[in-house]
């Protein structure tokens with residue numbers, strides 16, 4: 001079985017109520033339930049933290065257990081060399097996801113410290129970005 005971890009960073013626990021004009025009105029838990037139904041043959045795990053070091057610890061813990069990681073690092077995307085280093089260190093392919101189109105927003109959102117360590121990035125497609133990333137890992141495993 002394919003083991004995939006979805007990791008959400010800071011403030012993404014507030015999806016559903018947080019700036020719904022940008023991030024939509026669905027909670028991640030609601031979306032995740034639908035995602036698991038859509039991919040019954042994939043072991044999908046979900047982790048969220050607002051704490052940079054905890055995200056790094058979780059990435060480390062994926063080693064030897066997880067074949068693909070889908071990471072929305074939230075604002076740490078634009079600030080964290082430590083997260084970039086963690087992605088490079090673990091040797092597991094990571095797809096970067098952003099719900100909003102970060103390239104069409106503030107200048108400071110146009111820089112991603114993690115993008116160059118990831119296999120690819122999906123942004124601006126809403127929550128469906130996570131589903132597309134799952135699809136990518138399935139296709140790669142076939």
Ligand code: DQA
Nearest residue numbers: 011072074075098099100109
């Ligand atoms: C985000 C975009 C980031 O710039 C922002 O800080 C977030 C969410 C997104 O999913 O669109 O927290 O990663």
